[in-house]
Amino acid sequence: MTDWTQASIAKLKSRESLIGIVGLGYVGLPLMLRYNAIGFRVLGIDIDTDKVAKLNAGESYIEHISGQHIAKARASGFEATTDFRRVSECDALILCVPTPLNKYREPDMSFVIDTTDALKPYLRAGQVVSLESTTYPGTTEEELLPRVQQSGLVVGENIFLVYSPEREDPGNPNFETRTIPKVVGGHTSACLEVGVALYEQAIDKMVPVSSTKVAEMTKLLENIHRAVNIGLVNEMKIVADRMGIDIFEVVDAAATKPFGFTAYYPGPGLGGHCIPIDPFYLTWKAREYGLHTRFIELSGEINKAMPEYVVGKLVDGLNEKGKSLKGSRVLVLGIAYKKNVDDMRESPSVEIMELIEAKGAVVAYSDPHVPVFPKMREHHFELTSEVLSAENLATFDAVVLATDHDKFDYELIKSSVGLIVDSRGKYRAPAEHIVKA
Known part of the structure; x- marks a missing residue:
């Protein structure tokens, strides 16, 4: 273990680190509140001047996050900024930026790449950089790693790179940031140790995995599992309707089976930032390996x-x-x-x-x-x-x-x-x- 590794872990465990949250939306804002609540200093970084102004005024722009919580965070040291030069002050940088699809249903990595490029000039030894945005397996290694090391820093020795997918479920009263287990993959074993030290302060249960690719694929599997099963039940709805059967009654009845069945309910299509989009990240990447993800594409067609x-x-x-x-x-x-x-x-x-x-x-x-x-x-x-x-x-x-x-x-x-x-x-x-x- 290098001196930088030990120093980073010690600073995180003592909660003396300044946590930088880059991207203050549905993922970044709850994470900010959690770190603030347990005594960390937190700096929020976003390119949206309106969001930054509202947060610094103690106001929220997300319905299920109250303005009182934002005002309390401000009073206890939280600050938001559009100034990327302040990245150098941070000991940890957690990237929570969008990863949409373009009009060809291909990954739009511009937010991740542009954000990493904006951070790059201000990265320094001792920092840990964590990507939380959902993406295809290999993104952390292919896009973030070379950019982080461009100035001469060495990942795993004096700067640390991890991937830890977000698992927020807005509006779900049964789970909060603290109680949702956190998957963490590091580029090296030292990166993983620092990544675990970063998140174990704020999250109840850690799920360390062997690489950033495994962590990236884990997030995709979670969302593809939902997309495929929702596609299945939407198709069943059409068949049941033609037969004069109420699919909701069928799902309720099937859900009484105490093993081997998970209830998914049909609807008017898929929404949100994950389920309609994330499966196509794997579909796109699989083509590089000469593979066609037929289940994913079929469920996408049905849901669409x-x-x-x-x-x-x-x-x-x-x-x-x-x-x-x-x-x-x-x-x-x-x-x-x-x-x-x-x-x-x-x-x-x-x-x-x-x-x-x-x-x-x-x-x-x-x-x-x-x-x-x-x-x-x-x-x-x-x-x-x-x-x-x-x-x-x-x-x-x-x-x-x-x-x-x-x-x-x-x-x-x-x-x-x-x-x-x-x-x-x-x-x-x-x-x-x-x-x-």
Whole structure:
């Protein structure tokens, strides 16, 4: 063990290290709060000047993270900055930046590469750099390693490189940053030791693995497992519907088996920053090895087709009432990608809205977590959330339940609307004006 390794571990264990969180979104912000809460000094680094200004004013921009927590962190030493020169002050740098897909469904590594390039001039001996962004196996070695060593630093000797995938589940009250086990892979054994020392202060259980590639593949397997199983149950939904069977009743019944079955429920498609995107990172990388990931690609096709399936059910429901979709007023309930959060990333609800509008209907939405339709890179609606009163609901020809937030008054909706297209299985009892989708 080098002197640098011992010194880094000792500083982390004594909680004297300054932790730098690069990227202050749904992953970076909870991590910042956790390190701050246990007595570390934390510096947040982000290129978004609005985010930095809000955080320094003690305000939150994520619904499930309260402004009180941010204000408390500020009062106890947390600071946010857009100045990458301050990287040199940090003893640990944790990268929590986006890894989206481009229009060809290929990995867009620009955020990771640009961030690493921005850090590069200010890296110094004694630091540990950890990437948390979901990515393809080999990213840490291929993209971060040469950049970190470009100035003459040697990874494993005087600077340490690890990959530790984020496992946040926004809005899930059963888990928090501290209680979700942390997978950590290091480029060398010394890197792993320092990486474990970094995270074991803040997380209850460590899961060390033999390399950064194993850690990268672990994260992909977790998300591919969900994507494939959701694709399976979405396909089963279509078959069950054709046979006149309620797929939600089937899944509930199957879930009573105490072994060998995990319940996955169908929906209007996949959303969020992980499940719709991450499987394609492995698909893309597998091509380099001459392999085709058929399960992944098939599940992707099925899940991608779900918004059109829901709109097809809407067309059928209106048709039964002697109406066309063109010219109808349609309200989409819930535009966040999952219940009880304000996260809009990759939300299938937005695609449903676009499909409805493209077919000539007037589309509106209601979401208690998203009062104003946000600015998005690929989607544009000048809309605000509709009030759910009996009078207002009665002005719509149909309602599409896309995200089943707990704050919705489902009985009011049921009694006030002539047609409900339910993509979440919220209404189990059959009713003439409810179409299962």
